[in-house]
Amino acid sequence: MKSRGDMMKKFKEYIALTLVSIFLGIILSIQFKTINKTVGEGVLPTQRAQQLATELKKAQNEREVLSKTIEELEGKIKQYEMGEVDKNVYVENLYSDTMKYRMLAGYLDLEGPGVVMEINDPPVDIEYGEMYSIIDELDLVLQVISVLNAADAEAISINDQRYTSFTEIEKAGNHIEINGVSTSTPIVIKAIGRADTLEAALNLKGGIVTMLRAYDYLVQVYQEKSITIPRSRKVKEFIYSIPFEENSN
Amino acid sequence: MGDIMRRHNPKIILTIFSIIVGIFIANQIKLKLETFTPVTIKSLQATKAEITSVNNEISELNKILKAKEEELALLENIAMGDDNILDILKNDISYNKLYSGQTSLKGPGIVIKMYDNPEERSYGFDLNDDLIHDVDILNILNDLKIAGAEAISVNGERVLSTSEIKCAGPTIRINGRSTATPFVIKAIGDPKLLYASVNAPGTYGDILKIYSIGFETTVEDMLYIPGYKGVFNYRFAKPLGEDD
Numbered sequence: 337m338k339s340r341g342d343m344m345k346k347f348k349e350y351i352a353l354t355l356v357s358i359f360l361g362i363i364l365s366i367q368f369k370t371i372n373k374t375v376g377e378g379v380l381p382t383q384r385a386q387q388l389a390t391e392l393k394k395a396q397n398e399r400e401v402l403s404k405t406i407e408e409l410e411g412k413i414k415q416y417e418m419g420e421v422d423k424n425v426y427v428e429n430l431y432s433d434t435m436k437y438r439m440l441a442g443y444l445d446l447e448g449p450g451v452v453m454e455i456n457d458p459p460v461d462i463e464y465g466e467m468y469s470i471i472d473e474l475d476l477v478l479q480v481i482s483v484l485n486a487a488d489a490e491a492i493s494i495n496d497q498r499y500t501s502f503t504e505i506e507k508a509g510n511h512i513e514i515n516g517v518s519t520s521t522p523i524v525i526k527a528i529g530r531a532d533t534l535e536a537a538l539n540l541k542g543g544i545v546t547m548l549r550a551y552d553y554l555v556q557v558y559q560e561k562s563i564t565i566p567r568s569r570k571v572k573e574f575i576y577s578i579p580f581e582e583n584s585n
Numbered sequence: 586m587g588d589i590m591r592r593h594n595p596k597i598i599l600t601i602f603s604i605i606v607g608i609f610i611a612n613q614i615k616l617k618l619e620t621f622t623p624v625t626i627k628s629l630q631a632t633k634a635e636i637t638s639v640n641n642e643i644s645e646l647n648k649i650l651k652a653k654e655e656e657l658a659l660l661e662n663i664a665m666g667d668d669n670i671l672d673i674l675k676n677d678i679s680y681n682k683l684y685s686g687q688t689s690l691k692g693p694g695i696v697i698k699m700y701d702n703p704e705e706r707s708y709g710f711d712l713n714d715d716l717i718h719d720v721d722i723l724n725i726l727n728d729l730k731i732a733g734a735e736a737i738s739v740n741g742e743r744v745l746s747t748s749e750i751k752c753a754g755p756t757i758r759i760n761g762r763s764t765a766t767p768f769v770i771k772a773i774g775d776p777k778l779l780y781a782s783v784n785a786p787g788t789y790g791d792i793l794k795i796y797s798i799g800f801e802t803t804v805e806d807m808l809y810i811p812g813y814k815g816v817f818n819y820r821f822a823k824p825l826g827e828d829d
Contacts, residue, residue: 349595356603367614388632395639402646409653416660420670430674435824437681440817442746445825478723485749486758490822492746500746501686504730509634516645518638528822564825571648572684577692577735577773579683580809 439491442500442568446491448528450563451535453480455523458552470523471512474505476548480525483544487537489527491565495519498568515570531559682812686745689812690736692773693805695780697725697790700767700799714796717766719752721798724789725770726750732782734772736810740764743813760815767799776804 421431438444455477457469470476481499484492492499497514506513511520527534538545538557548555656673663670682688699722702715726744729737737744742759749758756763772779783790784802793800 353599356599360603360606364610367610371614385629385632388629388636392632392636392639395636395643399639399643399646402643402650406646406650406653409650409657413653413657413660416657416663417670420660420663427670427674430671430678434674434677434681436817436819437678437685437687439819439822439824440685440687440746441681443681443684446822447825448822450821475720475724475727478727479720482719482723482749482751485747486751489747490819501684501744501748502730502734503746504727506727506731509631511631511634513638516638516641518635530821565822569642569649570645571652572735574683574690574735576694576775577690577810579688580691581689 442491442498445567446528446565447562448490449531449559449561450489450526450528451484451531451538451557451559452563453525453527453538454554454556455480455521455525455548456554457521458554469510470521470553471507471510473551474507474512476544476551477505477523477525479544480538483537484525484527484529484534487529487533489529489534491528493526493565495524496566498566500568500570502570502572515568526563526565528563528565535559685813686736686743687812689810690773691807691809692735693776694734694771694773694808695776695783696803696805696808697770697772697783698767698799698801698803699725699770699793702797703799704797715798717757717768717798719750719757721789721793722750722757722768722770725783728782728789729770729772729774729779732774732778734774734779736773738771738810740769741811743811745813747817760813771808771810773808773810780804 417431421428435444439446455470477494481492481494494503494505494514495512497503497517497519500515503515504513508518511518512523513519535557537543540546545555545557659673660670663673679688699717701717722739726737726739739750739759742748742762742764745760748760751758753763756765757768758764780802782788783800785791790800790802
């Protein structure tokens with residue numbers, strides 16, 4: 337026989353169960369809402385991501401094709417130019433001048449001996465779990481370039497972007513933009529010039545490499561017999577400035 | 586005794602089950618979050634940014650392509666005897682001189698005057714905080730370039746791709762020449778943008794002021810920036826594919 341007390345007990349248990357279930361439901365819905373907020377709405381993002389990925393691939397393909405067409409055109413132009421140049425000495429001199437200024441302006445692929453410098457972010461600190469990256473200290477990269485220039489580097493590239501007079505290095509979110517092209521760590525700086533001088537300038541005691549290593553960056557510097565530095569792919573438009581002839585006093 | 590156990594059992598079982606379910610759900614959510622990370626809003630934005638940057642490159646390439654096509658057309662004309670190769674080469678030279686900083690330029694822009702802390706008393710304990718270093722100038726120049734500066738000079742020396750800015754004892758070396766404080770940086774470009782790039786709160790120029798380093802910016806309608814006067818000689822670098 338069930339007593340009145342027993343019935344009460346069962347009733348209380350049901351109430352407890354219901355309360356727990358409601359509580360669980362609320363927690364679950366809160367969880368899902370926060371996930372929706374951080375991850376994005378339901379199925380949509382995956383679709384959007386795929387869409388974006390294909391878009392990116394398309395754009396990259398287009399870039400490839402364009403680069404190839406430009407290369408072909410340049411080949412043809414060179415043939416024509418060379419054909420003309422062989423005709424007389426004045427034109428030949430002028431042509432070598434043209435090449436020199438093209439190299440200087442950064443509109444020519446270059447090749448030569450030099451050094452390669454790789455900067456990797458420090459390994460993740462297990463104790464503190466804190467990450468810092470060269471992305472937050474881009475002036476260190478600026479200093480590397482200044483050191484290379486002081487050692488008479490003839491051409492410099494950062495992550496295959498030619499360093500020209502207009503090259504900016506900018507932090508954009510968690511990546512870097514160089515010449516308006518986004519890139520990321522590791523940073524690979526290449527320089528053509530006298531390899532011994534360049535390497536010594538970087539590795540100077542207390543110099544830039546010492547400094548980077550003191551900040552725990554993983555730095556490698558090595559000489560190479562032949563380095564290729566690509567041409568600049570950016571056209572800077574002069575909107576504000578006008579050339580003028582200087583009157584020598 | 587047995588009665589008590591039986592009466593307590595459901596509660597204990599319920600508690601244990603609730604805990605298990607809780608852990609289970611937490612694990613599940615964690616797992617799901619991890620598999621979902623590739624499609625977070627952040628990663629979507631990153632891909633989007635990459636797409637715009639690639640598209641920018643494409644438009645740049647298109648410009649180059651157009652220029653090259655024109656050049657080729659001209660050359661074809663020469664081959665047929667209509668035009669002169671000299672004109673083309675001279676054009677090419679003056680164009681590249683302009684882009685490599687050999688040509689003097691004039692236009693609107695800003696002038697920045699930077700000098701060491703003029704006060705007798707030091708700003709901090711370290712005297713180095715009172716002085717201008719090569720990094721300071723490098724950062725300012727980079728900020729100006731980001732703001733689209735078309736030509737920059739430091740104490741009359743044009744800043745080129747090959748310019749070094751390096752502390753050398755009490756002076757700073759630029760283009761192989763020593764200069765000292767005060768540093769006058771001139772930049773041609775959109776005056777508003779240039780001014781903001783070194784004066785807006787949080788910019789490097791703004792931070793320098795906190796260190797009580799002299800930093801004065803003036804906007805000018807007409808600036809004259811000289812071309813580089815030195816001579817270049819390439820001894821190591823050669824155009825790619827010209828090994829004769």
